[in-house]
Amino acid sequence: xxxxxxxxxxxxxxxxxxxxxxxxxxxxxxxxxxxxxxxxxxxxxxxxxxxxxxxxxxxxxxxxxxxxxxxxxxxxxxxxxxxxxxxxxxxxxxxxxxxxxxxxxxxxxxxxxxxxxxxxxxxxxxxxxxxxxxxxxxxxxxxxxxxxxxxxxxxxxxxxxxxxxxxxxxxxxxxxxxxxxxxxxxxxxxxxxxxxxxxxxxxxxxxxxxxxxxxxxxxxxxxxxxxxxxxxxxxxxxxxxxxxxxxxxxxxxxxxxxxxxxxxxxxxxxxxxxxxxxxxxxxxxxxxxxxxxxxxxxxxxxxxxxxx
Amino acid sequence: xxxxxxxxxxxxxxxxxxxxxxxxxxxxxxxxxxxxxxxxxxxxxxxxxxxxxxxxxxxxxxxxxxxxxxxxxxxxxxxxxxxxxxxxxxxxxxxxxxxxxxxxxxxxxxxxxxxxxxxxxxxxxxxxxxxxxxxxxxxxxxxxxxxxxxxxxxxxxxxxxxxxxxxxxxxxxxxxxxxxxxxxxxxxxxxxxxxxxxxxxxxxxxxxxxxxxxxxxxxxxxxxxxxxxxxxxxxxxxxxxxxxxxxxxxxxxxxxxxxxxxxxxxxxxxxxxxxxxxxx
Numbered sequence: 001x002x003x004x005x006x007x008x009x010x011x012x013x014x015x016x017x018x019x020x021x022x023x024x025x026x027x028x029x030x031x032x033x034x035x036x037x038x039x040x041x042x043x044x045x046x047x048x049x050x051x052x053x054x055x056x057x058x059x060x061x062x063x064x065x066x067x068x069x070x071x072x073x074x075x076x077x078x079x080x081x082x083x084x085x086x087x088x089x090x091x092x093x094x095x096x097x098x099x100x101x102x103x104x105x106x107x108x109x110x111x112x113x114x115x116x117x118x119x120x121x122x123x124x125x126x127x128x129x130x131x132x133x134x135x136x137x138x139x140x141x142x143x144x145x146x147x148x149x150x151x152x153x154x155x156x157x158x159x160x161x162x163x164x165x166x167x168x169x170x171x172x173x174x175x176x177x178x179x180x181x182x183x184x185x186x187x188x189x190x191x192x193x194x195x196x197x198x199x200x201x202x203x204x205x206x207x208x209x210x211x212x213x214x215x216x217x218x219x220x221x222x223x224x225x226x227x228x229x230x231x232x233x234x235x236x237x238x239x240x241x242x243x244x245x246x247x248x249x250x251x252x253x254x255x256x257x258x259x260x261x262x263x264x265x266x267x268x269x270x271x272x273x274x275x276x277x278x279x280x281x282x283x284x285x286x287x288x289x290x291x292x293x294x295x296x297x298x299x300x301x302x303x304x305x306x307x308x
Numbered sequence: 309x310x311x312x313x314x315x316x317x318x319x320x321x322x323x324x325x326x327x328x329x330x331x332x333x334x335x336x337x338x339x340x341x342x343x344x345x346x347x348x349x350x351x352x353x354x355x356x357x358x359x360x361x362x363x364x365x366x367x368x369x370x371x372x373x374x375x376x377x378x379x380x381x382x383x384x385x386x387x388x389x390x391x392x393x394x395x396x397x398x399x400x401x402x403x404x405x406x407x408x409x410x411x412x413x414x415x416x417x418x419x420x421x422x423x424x425x426x427x428x429x430x431x432x433x434x435x436x437x438x439x440x441x442x443x444x445x446x447x448x449x450x451x452x453x454x455x456x457x458x459x460x461x462x463x464x465x466x467x468x469x470x471x472x473x474x475x476x477x478x479x480x481x482x483x484x485x486x487x488x489x490x491x492x493x494x495x496x497x498x499x500x501x502x503x504x505x506x507x508x509x510x511x512x513x514x515x516x517x518x519x520x521x522x523x524x525x526x527x528x529x530x531x532x533x534x535x536x537x538x539x540x541x542x543x544x545x546x547x548x549x550x551x552x553x554x555x556x557x558x559x560x561x562x563x564x565x566x567x568x569x570x571x572x573x574x575x576x577x578x579x580x581x582x583x584x585x586x587x588x
Contacts, residue, residue, distance in 0.1 A: 013491035028459030
């Protein structure tokens with residue numbers, strides 16, 4: 001059984017089992033990650049081999065580019081508004097969907113998951129039709145309720161466009177945190193609640209002292225995923241506004257895409273993959289900084305809690 | 309006691325109604341899209357809030373399928389999605405099994421390098437990927453989309469399977485080893501059948517992901533309109549016929565159906581799988 005030969009044979013199989021995954025990982029995840037760093041030091045339009053070495057010039061121009069910081073600001077607003085809203089809604093919904101007295105649970109569950117399973121590109125198109133002046137829909141409703149005086153082109157107006165995108169983002173992504181919270185809530189022992197109820201604990205106390213601490217680990221993972229996900233927002237913005245009007249909804253994702261493929265379209269310089277890579281890497285560093293701060297904050301509050 | 313129960317019954321029904329209203333508003337864009345897909349163009353523009361069309365225009369669907377070439381896009385999407393989901397489930401479950409069950413030399417290196425990439429700053433990796441695909445002579449083929457889709461699904465799902473297989477009791481396999489079963493047999497006959505909830509979860513996640521993926525097929529089909537997937541096709545369609553609203557709604561409805569159906573079929577497995585991976 002445990003002869004070295006059978007041992008080796010077992011390992012041979014392990015290598016065969018891991019190999020395909022690892023090769024794909026090396027080729028399409030690790031290598032591109034490292035290679036994209038190299039491009040950031042070149043002027044390169046994507047044709048042939050990058051030759052025009054420019055050092056850190058791209059990083060300097062990005063750090064000075066007001067449009068980049070505008071895109072960063074929009075991405076930041078998007079994330080800062082979306083994440084707390086979405087997670088609060090998701091936790092509330094998960095608790096409702098988890099309650100034992102709820103009838104027709106599968107139906108409600110399916111309703112609140114449905115935007116998740118749909119393409120954000122397509123949903124973005126539907127929302128832009130719904131909010132446009134031609135569709136007469138959201139506008140008709142608001143006119144009838146006398147909330148507005150004349151139809152508003154929600155996505156064409158620099159003051160409202162980003163907010164429509166944020167609302168859409170919350171709506172599209174809500175299902176994922178709901179699923180994770182629901183799964184976490186289901187693993188909480190019902191006995192804990194029953195015991196606390198016997199001791200006379202009310203709804204809020206139950207929530208604060210039992211539910212919240214028990215789903216905290218899952219909550220932190222969900223928080224990190226949601227933040228990273230919203231910092232990378234691209235699809236819905238590209239489909240709904242392409243960053244317009246007047247860059248009011250331009251996020252880092254659309255900024256980079258424009259630099260890499262369609263710089264000419266908006267009258268900028270020629271497409272420059274080196275510049276685009278530098279912008280992406282620069283954003284990656286900023287995101288890493290934000291994640292580090294986030295982790296530090298989480299650790300700090302955990303320590304405070306232990307001390308307090 | 310009876311009054312208390314009645315009051316609770318009352319507040320619960322109010323709750324159900326409130327949730328139903330919220331659910332309706334939540335689903336409204338879908339219902340609006342569905343109704344729009346069955347309207348006549350003029351009715352669509354003038355009808356405003358009416359969800360029910362005067363006459364059901366099923367022709368919109370036929371027209372979207374043929375003239376807007378959604379038949380082709382649909383076929384492309386099905387091919388890409390099914391193939392990349394299969395590749396992901398097979399490769400990540402295999403790798404996950406080996407990483408969970410055996411202590412081969414180099415295991416730490418594999419896990420370490422995979423983990424490290426999750427923390428490295430993400431560059432614009434589409435460009436080196438694009439170059440790599442070009443060297444493989446796969447540019448402007450659906451295989452490029454499949455390969456890249458599948459590759460991006462490797463890391464997360466491998467970890468899901470590692471977590472799941474680690475929680476399975478090893479006794480079952482030990483018995484089979486005594487009966488002379490080798491590694492692939494253990495994986496195929498014992499581990500995989502037990503991993504059904506996890507497989508369901510991964511299939512669902514990846515099917516949705518790859519059906520909806522927009523950026524990768526967008527980039528790899530820029531030169532070949534006939535290879536567009538549904539999501540990219542929708543995007544291009546909006547660019548060209550931005551006034552044909554009812555046709556757009558019909559196309560959108562069709563493109564959302566496969567994932568919605570799959571979700572309903574796999575719903576139970578799915579929540580079980582997520583709960584399992586959280587516990588594990």
